Amino acid sequence: MRRTDPPPRHSLSDWSVLFPYWRSGEKWIPLAMLGGIVGLSFVYVRMAVWFGMWNQQFFDAMFAYRIGTCLRLLPIYIAVCILSSGCYVFQTYLTQVLSMRWRLWNTRVYLRRYLSDTAYYRMEHRGGRDDNPDQRIADDLSQMTILSLRMGLDGIQAVTTLLSFSIVLWNIGGAFDFTWMGHHFHLSGYLLLGTVAATLVASFLMEKLASPLIEADYRQQHVDADLRAALVDVRRNSEQIAFYRGEQTEDLRLSHYLANIARNWRSVVTYTWRASFVGDLFNGTASIILWVLLLPKLLAHALTFGEYSRINAAFMQVRRSLQWFMSNYTDLATLRSVLQRLHEFEHAVSQPAPHDIVRIDTAAPGIDITNLTINRPDNTPLLTIAELHIGQGERWMVRGASGTGKSTLLRAMAGLWEYGHGTIAFDIGHAIFLPQRSYLPPGTLRRVLDYPFSTRHEDAYYAAVLQTLNLGAYIPRLDEDACWDTILSPGEAQRVAIARVLLSRPAILFMDEATCALDAENERNAYAALLAALPRTTIVSVAHHEGLRHFHRHEMTLSATTGSITIT
Numbered sequence: 010m011r012r013t014d015p016p017p018r019h020s021l022s023d024w025s026v027l028f029p030y031w032r033s034g035e036k037w038i039p040l041a042m043l044g045g046i047v048g049l050s051f052v053y054v055r056m057a058v059w060f061g062m063w064n065q066q067f068f069d070a071m072f073a074y075r076i077g078t079c080l081r082l083l084p085i086y087i088a089v090c091i092l093s094s095g096c097y098v099f100q101t102y103l104t105q106v107l108s109m110r111w112r113l114w115n116t117r118v119y120l121r122r123y124l125s126d127t128a129y130y131r132m133e134h135r136g137g138r139d140d141n142p143d144q145r146i147a148d149d150l151s152q153m154t155i156l157s158l159r160m161g162l163d164g165i166q167a168v169t170t171l172l173s174f175s176i177v178l179w180n181i182g183g184a185f186d187f188t189w190m191g192h193h194f195h196l197s198g199y200l201l202l203g204t205v206a207a208t209l210v211a212s213f214l215m216e217k218l219a220s221p222l223i224e225a226d227y228r229q230q231h232v233d234a235d236l237r238a239a240l241v242d243v244r245r246n247s248e249q250i251a252f253y254r255g256e257q258t259e260d261l262r263l264s265h266y267l268a269n270i271a272r273n274w275r276s277v278v279t280y281t282w283r284a285s286f287v288g289d290l291f292n293g294t295a296s297i298i299l300w301v302l303l304l305p306k307l308l309a310h311a312l313t314f315g316e317y318s319r320i321n322a323a324f325m326q327v328r329r330s331l332q333w334f335m336s337n338y339t340d341l342a343t344l345r346s347v348l349q350r351l352h353e354f355e356h357a358v359s360q361p362a363p364h365d366i367v368r369i370d371t372a373a374p375g376i377d378i379t380n381l382t383i384n385r386p387d388n389t390p391l392l393t394i395a396e397l398h399i400g401q402g403e404r405w406m407v408r409g410a411s412g413t414g415k416s417t418l419l420r421a422m423a424g425l426w427e428y429g430h431g432t433i434a435f436d437i438g439h440a441i442f443l444p445q446r447s448y449l450p451p452g453t454l455r456r457v458l459d460y461p462f463s464t465r466h467e468d469a470y471y472a473a474v475l476q477t478l479n480l481g482a483y484i485p486r487l488d489e490d491a492c493w494d495t496i497l498s499p500g501e502a503q504r505v506a507i508a509r510v511l512l513s514r515p516a517i518l519f520m521d522e523a524t525c526a527l528d529a530e531n532e533r534n535a536y537a538a539l540l541a542a543l544p545r546t547t548i549v550s551v552a553h554h555e556g557l558r559h560f561h562r563h564e565m566t567l568s569a570t571t572g573s574i575t576i577t
């Protein structure tokens with residue numbers, strides 16, 4: 010996301026990311042669990058109502074010095090306490106299990122969508138708001154399930170509590186009769202009305218003071234992610250930075266992100282402080298509010314201690330449940346920004362890959378290009394190929410000055426370039442692309458050599474291929490689990506990538522300066538090995554080194570001035 014962009018407005022459609030799990034084929038078990046959790050909430054609230062009645066009986070007996078009644082009431086209380094704690098523990102357990110199941114399901118779905126149809130590549134190269142997919146998949150999904158379950162269930166419990174204790178408060182609060190300016194007033198359920206009015210005033214104040222917290226929280230997630238991404242950048246490029254001794258510049262860059270965090274954090278602190286102040290003030294003054302509401306009863310000497318304790322419990326419960334929105338304000342703010350980010354992510358992964366450059370998967374040997382125009386992202390033309398046929402087993406060298414579009418041509422062949430139009434036909438399923446910098450995933454060297462396939466070969470085959478490419482020293486380390494990306498030199502990494510080709514024996518091979526880090530002898534050796542082992546494989550190779558010309562029968566030279574190709 011560009012930092013100058015204001016955070017987007019929250020919209021109702023953001024909430025749609027909550028629903029797919031509950032409509033999926035797996036919905037029955039989670040729905041049953043959810044039903045169990047909600048059922049336990051009702052039981053829990055029913056017990057709280059019972060505790061209120063017990064309080065009244067117990068304290069009335071206590072202040073009437075009826076010790077026998079008190080002793081009779083105590084064991085029942087202990088039994089219900091144990092039952093209530095059991096309900097609470099079981100409910101917590103069910104909620105945690107449900108939360109994890111939901112998170113795992115969502116993460117699997119997101120990963121599938123992120124990794125399908127090269128969405129991960131397009132999101133990275135298009136720019137825009139859909140940054141930090143790692144944060145979306147790893148953190149936001151977890152937060153979404155935990156927060157929405159907790160808040161949803163607390164919300165249900167708050168409503169149930171509110172209804173149950175409102176009835177209690179209405180019934181035992183009685184009416185308030187008074188005369189004002191010569192008129193007689195009769196106010197039924199005034200205790201309940203007074204409690205609701207006081208809580209709503211506090212909630213209104215809270216909304217006014219703390220609503221910017223949502224935006225501040227949204228920005229906070231972004232600035233935190235920026236710092237994390239910059240640190241990953243330093244880790245990935247540690248060697249280059251160390252060679253340049255770029256520590257100071259990196260320090261400045263990281264400090265810039267840190268300053269953004271600090272700046273936004275100040276807003277978060279201010280808005281949180283405001284919200285907490287109103288919430289805390291209201292909590293602190295609750296007993297005074299109740300005292301004021303009870304004044305008519307006190308003045309009329311119409312309140313026993315048992316009644317007071319029951320009213321107090323009911324008042325607190327009604328207040329707490331009404332206050333649910335207030336006390337969860339920060340969580341609600343976080344949930345809304347999490348949903349907003351996930352919605353943006355969903356929007357980004359669901360953007361269809363443009364297919365203006367049509368790739369036709371054909372079983373026919375060779376490659377056919379028709380009316381191909383490749384543009385730059387700003388739609389200015391870069392390269393045009395009217396008609397080109399590359400026959401099976403032919404070796405083509407692609408040449409041209411830097412920036413003429415050689416790598417972009419290969420990107421278009423791989424279906425990764427979306428600007429332009431035309432048709433490219435070849436056996437897509439049996440083609441391999443070798444970029445200049447190979448990807449070496451963590452794991453054993455054997456796994457690195459097999460990537461991205463899971464086909465296993467005989468040990469002797471791996472050994473022979475490594476030996477051919479002068480990588481014999483690594484044969485004993487085939488099963489060593491290591492970070493090969495940092496262990497192997499760039500030239501060795503390129504030879505490992507060529508070893509992959511020799512192992513997987515593709516019908517078509519595209520290489521983009523895939524041997525540029527090798528010395529002349531190893532480069533010649535690598536090409537000779539490829540040609541000897543794969544005589545029927547079609548090879549299209551972007552290369553600058555003159556020494557490679559004699560490994561190719563054909564040459565395609567890209568022109569910077571005309572944007573066309575010359576074939577020799």
Ligand SMILES: Nc1ncnc2c1ncn2[C@@H]1O[C@H](COP(=O)(O)OP(=O)(O)OP(=O)(O)O)[C@@H](O)[C@H]1O
Binds near residue numbers: 134391410
């Ligand atoms: N993602 C991108 N966004 C904007 N411009 C791009 C992008 N990728 C490539 N280009 C532009 O397209 C042109 C061709 O780039 P390309 O990498 O294909 O050149 P090349 O011929 O392979 O160069 P070199 O020999 O230096 O590797 C360049 O002007 C480059 O700036």
